[in-house]
Amino acid sequence: MADDLQEIVDDLAERLQRSVAIDDPSLRLLAASRHFGDEDELRVSSVLNRSIEPEIRELVFAQGIAQWTGPGKLAAPVEQARHRLCAPIRCAGLLLGYLWLIDSGSSFSERHRKAAREVADRAGAVLYRRLVVHERTKARHEAILWELVSTDRAVRSQAVDDLRAEQLFPSEGxxxxxxxxxxxxxxxxxxxxxxxxxxxxxxxxxxxxxxxxxxxxxxxxxxxxxxxxxxxxxxxxxxxxxxxxxxxxxxxxxxxxxxxxxxxxxxxxxxxxxxxxxxxxxxxxxxxxxxxxxxxxxxxxxGPYELLLTMPADNLLAASEVPALRALENGSTELLATLEAYLDNAGDVARTAAQLTVHRATLYHRLKRIERLSGCALNRGEDRLTLHLGLKLRALAAAYRNEPAAADPRGMRSVS
Incomplete structure (x- = not known):
């Protein structure tokens, strides 16, 4: 008995004199026979691209094929397509794919359904063996990947050797x-x-x-x-x-x-x-x-968040308490929003006024109040840096405080 998916497809196609294809559960093409003059645009697209468009895929799944237990007729999902006989491929209780026959004009007989069911069972055994091998390989690769990003240098070094031994990537370049x-x-x-x-x-x-x-x-x-x-x-x-x-x-x-x-x-x-x-x-x-x-x-x-995100949470929360900004907050939250827009726009008055939908004179008035309350001069580089960085610190600190539970802000983990 043939145990190669392509041989199984070709054998059925020659017996029935119809085009045959097998897809995986996501409708990506796994094997396809030669054409017998019954191909449509959907079949040609699937063979060329090894998959179908997401919109068409949704229309196919909407007919409930994932729940089918035996061969059934699938209505053409789009005008350019023909009806199909779909036989779910299952093994050990798992849905492993779909076998397809295209309706060439004559209805599907019981002979077609029986042949599709038998071949789907054979394909299921092949795909199940592939799945077992794939899962073992996947687990091995996944373990190596987690070790590759471990905080332990020795573990990382061994993972590098293990990944090279798998020969998944060229040795150089x-x-x-x-x-x-x-x-x-x-x-x-x-x-x-x-x-x-x-x-x-x-x-x-x-x-x-x-x-x-x-x-x-x-x-x-x-x-x-x-x-x-x-x-x-x-x-x-x-x-x-x-x-x-x-x-x-x-x-x-x-x-x-x-x-x-x-x-x-x-x-x-x-x-x-x-x-x-x-x-x-x-x-x-x-x-x-x-x-x-x-x-x-x-x-x-x-931008500046790349630096701030690397800071331990306690340090960031402490650094976010900028006296000049606290003084502005006590004066008016409107001033904080104005300052952030002004600094984000690199001091461009026209752009900032347009963003805030205020007159330039109003913006100038607010900027004067900001300088008076904060004690900072907006024409001094160091003061502008202090205020701008402080605003970003405050935004990140507020996000940390609103999190439901404490977490490592640096995004690293160990798998030792």
Missing amino acids: VRFQIIGVQRLGPDGAASEDVALESAVEEAGNLHPTTTGSALMAANRSRAWLLLGRRKPPARQELDEICARLTERFARLTDGSGRLVLGIGGVVDRIGHIADSYRQAFLAARGAALIPSLGPVARWGEL
Whole structure:
């Protein structure tokens, strides 16, 4: 009996003289036979792209195929497509994929349904064996990844050797980058943790035309992707990965879950991956604390928050008590907002007045009051730095105080 998925598909196609395909549970193409003149636009697109458009995928799933226990007829999801016979592929109680026959005009006979059911069972055995091997490999790689970002230098060094031994990346000339994902909400939401892991794994499945590798690790409400390429991923590709991840998570949680993502810097050595990891989760933490930074925050684009996020919480809370700003707060919260807008706009009066929708004369009057109450001169660089940095400290300190529970603001963890 054939134990190769492609052989199974080709054998059924020749027997029935129909195009046959097998998808994984997310409708990504795993194997496809040659055409028999029954192909439609959906079939051609699936073969070329190894998947179908998200909108069409949703229309297919809306027909309930994930709950089917035997072959059934799927109505054409779009006008350019034909009806299909869909046979769920299951083994050991798991849904492992779908087998497809295209309706070429004649209805599906009992012979077709019986053949599809038998082949789906054979494909299920193949895919189940693949799943077992995949899960073992995934667990081994995940353990190495967590050790790769351990705070213990000896553990990290051994993890570097272990990762090289796996030969997942070329020995030289590879650039590495981390995408960190933090789930917000109660720690006890186990279903959302599962959804997070599933979403990250799917997002890490690279497009077939992409050269490189992606590995993932997940632990409760935190997960991350390690990307390894000859050239760092383009900004557009990173955006697409993050979008796929958040969309998949939202779908799995019915929109009730919330994620923040951080993108670390690019490093050129395996031993420096911990640096990109730390940066990614500092950025993710910034996105969680300061909404204007998120929901996807990039290390290198966080301005002063990159420095502030590295500070221990106690030190940051103490430093946020800036006497000059406290004096302004006692005078008027309106003055604090005016000062922040003025400093964020680099002292541009016209832009600040437009942002605050006030007349320039009103803005000048407020700035004079700010100088009088704070004791600072806005034309002195040191005073402007003190006030501007103090405002950012206060924003971050307020976010820390509003957190439901204390947490490590530096985003690092040990897996020793």
